[in-house]
Amino acid sequence: MESGFVFSQTDKNPMYQQIMEQIKQRIAVGDWPPNTPLPSVREMAIEIKVSVITVKRAYLELGREGVIVTQQGKGSWVNDTLDLKMLQRDELIQHLVQAGKLAKFLAIPEEKMLQMLKQYME
């Protein structure tokens, strides 16, 4: 399976996170439905021209998050019990944590933050 990943040199995230992101996107848009087998770590590394150890780390972290399942000798595939909404919710929470930190640093009061949030949800 050709993955067709495109990476960005201006992306500040480490390469393993960019790989994770690209895999999640393919799952999110339905190109890689549940149970789709992923290329082996080495196949993926050769295809995207990124070191084996980096791809290995991306797969490991995706396994930890429950996005993919990896079994020794059998390879990896997209988790069939994967709740995509949960996955995206986790991502939203990450953004909120960052926003909360920044608001605290900028001394923006809670009411003001809620107001701003409301504005962007309309």
Added chain:
Amino acid sequence: MDLPPAIQCEGITKRYPHFQLRNVDLSFEQGAVMGLVGPNGAGKSTILRMVMGLLGPDAGSVKVLGYSMPEEQIAAKRDIGFIAEDMRLYESETIAFHMDFIKSIFDTWDDGYADTLLRRFDLNKKQKVKGLSHGQRVKATLLLALARRPNLLVFDEPTTGLDPAVRREVLDEMMNALEDETRSILFSSHNTLDVEQISDYITFIYGGRVIESRNKEDFIDGWRRLRLTNMDEKPLPNLPNIKEVQRSGRLCTVTVNDYEESFPRLFPAAGLVVNAIEPLTLEEIFLVAVKSAKANASMELAQ
């Protein structure tokens, strides 16, 4: 399947009048890529020459694919493809001449692979070496090394002086060579982007010594930059893993190695606010590490 390591150097030392390689340990398993980084004159080429058996160490041992170097270099060289910057081709001969020449020496030469590489590299084998551009020469030497399918590839600065398109072609072909699960690559480069992209292991050399040698993910993950606000101009905690401090008024940036999750908590305790924690690229790590290694070296001299 118990394969010997691709490379196993233990305590290698080599003395020259103005340079010394000191107690170098290097080792990695087959099927992996190791990148050597370090400033000019750090000792990278000397190490690669020892791995190739072109130089013998004054002390220590060098084993390559299980062969002791330089004693067993004749047997070892069947399995090793070497590319160095100063590699000479016969100027008045064609690429085809060189292909036939290598083929006559190595029975592992793969005609099909050689033709594929000619096409991918856009090379005309009837062309004479003296008419080739630098990029074409590098691609031709890479073809000659790859098409005999050696187990280990040793490249000294393979991407130096190449334009971005050719550099990409060379890196792509290095990665493609890893399709064989036991093929290994040891290479040196000034281009930290190349090393960061394709290496499984990174070895940082400075002043003839190994400063750090570990798997790339741990190597890069060990470094962080912390952006701090120091409102009350408190002193920074005195920690050995702080490698660089840059101050500008109440703002302060600290670059650290051996980073751990608990590390940022040390700063609020000292009265400083942590605004951001950032990962570093290999290039940024390189610059800080060289500076800090330089400072350590001059401290040693002063003692």
